[in-house]
Amino acid sequence: MRITLIAALLLASPAAAETIAIKAGRVITDAAKPALGPSTIIVTDGRITAINPASAPITSGARVIDQSTRTLSPGLIDSHVHLTGDPGLPFWREAVDSAELSVAYGLKNARITAKAGFTTVRDLGSARLAGFAVRDAINSGMFPGPRVLAAGAALSIVGGHGDVSGFAPVVNDALDQGNTCTGAVECAARVREASQRGADVIKFTATGGVLSQQGRGLDQHFTDDEMRAIVSTAHSLGLKVAAHAHGPRGIEAAARAGVDSVEHGSFTDEAGAKALAANKGWLVPTLLPFRATAERLGSGAYTPVVEAKVRAILERRGKQIIAARAAGARIAFGTDAGVFEHGRNGQEASDMVEFGGMTARDVLISATTGAAELLGLSSEIGTLEPGKAADIIATDGDPTADAKQLAQVKWVMARGKVID
Ligand SMILES: [Zn+2]
Structure with a gap:
């Protein structure tokens, strides 16, 4: 009886992995290289196994997906999102909504983000364990979405951009995330705690921020010593560091401390750009919030302290890209989605061209091989080639010639699964 049961289980075990053949009009395997003509991409078990000329016979039994009128490109990477939040909510919702509820927001937004063509995102700031829960739920296959690298709550100075503020002190205290630190020792401890909770990357707020209820300016918040402690501790644990920074001296200090990326970098000047280039740091410019916040100015959406900062x-929109590139620093695509509606991520591309002087091809590189390198995932994503994840998007036009194509993605596969 027992043997029969085992035999039955063996018979019922899953059949050989499904093979998918995607017919493409053109294939951009690497954003820096010329595209291939009509081709068929073979996908098995979530990975690309071959890219064949369209004339080659298709493996029998393969499921065929016809994208033969379109251009296929590597899935896009957004290095800066906040999946667990929606834009335009009044700031006091922070005191009403639970971290548990924000997981539901995150799973909703993850699907919207993947559908827009973004098959990998870096979630740079969420409440408590919400960002990790969203990541783990997608990885387990329960929900559709992009690959997520999550930072958890951003480290902040007391009363800084990442600290809860704007309420009565007793309310601020009750909402405290345990994410502030003073001095190198305490900051190193916060990094180790974040690592222990499951952070894939460390985010800290090197300067003040625009949309928080704090009026302590937009320049350097953490001291040089504190920044160096955060970076060296994170690197000792194999974690990359993303520094939110707007003001010029905060950008320069973060770059000198050896951060892997400066996020926003709004007031990047020559000294800051040179420090970033010298330390091999990336700039993640996030231009889309400029558009979204401009739309809300004067509408009463912002408190006076926030409106003044906006x-x-x-x-400054785009000027940081020009400064960084002039100094030789590299640009990775990132949007700050969550400050505006999730799913609009691809609109960043035309702003990078219009305000930052980049070509459409430069932008696609920043959203594929560039961001993959910043995230430490070059062996897995960023190009289409055998062995890599089947993260693939289809557009009607050529995204190396027309940046607007990234806002009009027509079909998406994330780790071998079609997002519908
Ligand atoms: Zn952000």
Whole structure:
């Protein structure tokens, strides 16, 4: 009886992995290289196993997906999102909504983000364990979405951009995330705690921020010593570091401390750009929030302390890209989605061209091989080649010639699964 049961289980075990053949009009295997003509991409078990000329016979039994009128490219990477939040909610919702509820927001937004063509995202700031829960739920296959690298709560100075503020002190205390630190020793401890909780990357707020209820300016918040402690501790644990930074001296200090990326970098000047280039740091410019916040100015959506900061920063859109590239620093694509509606991520591309002077091809590189390198995932994503994850998007036009194509992705496969 027992033997029969085992035999039955063996018979019922899953059949050989499904093979998928995707017919493509053109294939951009690497954003820096010329595209292939009509081809068939073979996918098995979530990975690309071959890219054949369209004339080659298709393996019998393969499921065929016809994208033969379109251009296929590597799945896009957004290095800066906040999946667990929606835009435009009044700041006091922070005191009403639970971290558990924000997981539901995150799973909703993950699907929207993947559908827009973003098959990998870096979630740079969420409440408590919410970002990790979203990541783990997608990885387990329960929910559709992109590959997620999650930071958890961003480290902040007391009263800084990542600390809860704007309420009565007793409410601020009750909402505290345990993410602030003072001095190198305490900051190193916070990094180790984040690692222990499951952070894939460390985010810290090197300077003040625009949309938080704190009016302590937009320049350097953590001391040089604290920044060095955060970076060296994270690197000793194999974790990369993303520094939120707007003001010029905070950008320069973060770059000198050896961060892997400066996020936003709004007031990047020559000294900051040179420090970033010298330390092989990346700039993640996040231009889309400029558009979204400009749309809300004067509408009463922002408190006066926030409105003043928004007005100060609007003039800077794109200038950080020009400064960084002039100094030789590299650009990785990132949007700050969550500050505006999730799913609009691809609209960043045309702003990078219009305001930052990049070509469409430069932008696609920043969203594929560039961001893959920043995230430490070059062996897994960023190009289409045998052995890599089947993260693939289809567009009607050529995204190396027209940046707007990244906002009009027509079909998406993430780790071998079609996102519908
Ligand atoms: Zn952000």
